[in-house]
Amino acid sequence: MNYKQTMLQALIAFCEDRGLDSTKIVSLSGFSIAQLMNSRQFEITDQQIENVWRNIVQLSKDQLIGLHFGATMQLAALNIVGQIIQTSCTVRDALLQVRSLMHFVTDLYTMEIDLKHKTCVIEYHKNGGFDHLPTTQRQFGDFLIAFTIYELKGLLLKNLSPTMVGLPNFQRESSSAYETILRCSARKSTHYTVEFPKEYLDFPIITANYEIQTLLINRINQLQNPNELMGSLSKRIFNYLIANSYLYSLSIEAVAGNFNVSVRTLQRKLKDEGASYIQIVEEVRKSLAIHYMQNTTSSVKEISIILGYAEPSAFVRAFKKWTGETPTGYRLSSH
Structure with missing residues (x-):
């Protein structure tokens, strides 16, 4: 290598x-x-x-x-x-x-x-x-x-x-x-x-996080499928957040810095594409949450932390809004 x-x-x-x-x-x-x-x-x-x-x-x-x-x-x-x-x-x-x-x-x-x-x-x-x-x-x-x-x-x-x-x-x-x-x-x-x-x-290293990191590296192309209505910048931000999601949800300031623009400019460009940063973050969380529940053995708590939720209960509510099922119920029905 x-x-x-x-x-x-x-x-x-x-x-x-x-x-x-x-x-x-x-x-x-x-x-x-x-x-x-x-x-x-x-x-x-x-x-x-x-x-x-x-x-x-x-x-x-x-x-x-x-x-x-x-x-x-x-x-x-x-x-x-x-x-x-x-x-x-x-x-x-x-x-x-x-x-x-x-x-x-x-x-x-x-x-x-x-x-x-x-x-x-x-x-x-x-x-x-x-x-x-x-x-x-x-x-x-x-x-x-x-x-x-x-x-x-x-x-x-x-x-x-x-x-x-x-x-x-x-x-x-x-x-x-x-x-x-x-x-x-x-x-x-x-x-x-x-x-x-x-x-x-x-502190112990949580091996479940390695499972998720490996999954991201091996399956990244399958995950990069944002809504086709998204514009060019929206897609790039979606893919950037997907690729770095295991580092916790990134702030809009960090993302704007990565794309070398101000927060205000980033928000304006997204608005021109009919999108917002919050909408893209939500789409990323949804895509990753479903993928993690289908392809890893990580607990609901671990996944909620990685996706940036302060409490597992908030993640459970969001997941149910996306799929109509709880994360655990979804995992059981998809296997």
Whole structure:
């Protein structure tokens, strides 16, 4: 498995989701989409990867594009989540597994875990010899921070609240943007850093969530079937929410940030298509709820949490409105 190629494929797919010209990005970087997607012997130089990131930053006009990518990237897409889950019972086990696998994904950083009295600190240290790749270093470092926070949330089915996030390239004028993406405050630090309460280390990883993540990866094309009356932007938002649903329901602010527009602009464009963000979220929840009840053994409570309901009872009421049956009754009648 060429994990670096898989990572690059995910990055290009992410660019497509944001409406960027991926063909232009790769051609300016010295290779083609066909080579990236189809070649089993695909090779790319460090300079070409640097060119990819530079072109993405330039075309998107977004210096925080690495953070956005990290908030949407799925560990399951790298095909290594199974190894982590199967050999991990707790967050501590999972982090140790991820640290041992880091070199498969990137040579730029080494992951360090520092256990303090009350907190656990994850640091990503720059490896030497890559100063000629400044854009790649910065964007991939940002990616790792957001990716770490969002994946821990997904594996735990809990809203992980870091006590501190540190970024070497932190810019005070972008504080609100950092907070929107990371769901916490950030500050400048020597290394890329995520600190969270030490008690999280002993939390069990809920394997049912891995079942749902795997199902999403394997069946994603079957799920991407929004109402045909939806316009182009509505469909893109529907598909984006589907692909990232296991990270909890995303706020309209987070989605607008991913599509590089303001909330007001997003709402206006959806209105022009005869849709609203709330309607799309409801359609996503309905599609996923029905699919999960048919294809997983996850409990009603677990599914309700993943779909962003505060209480299982609210999910049960919504499901009954959609199908005329309770989730449990629907599961029994569909098998």
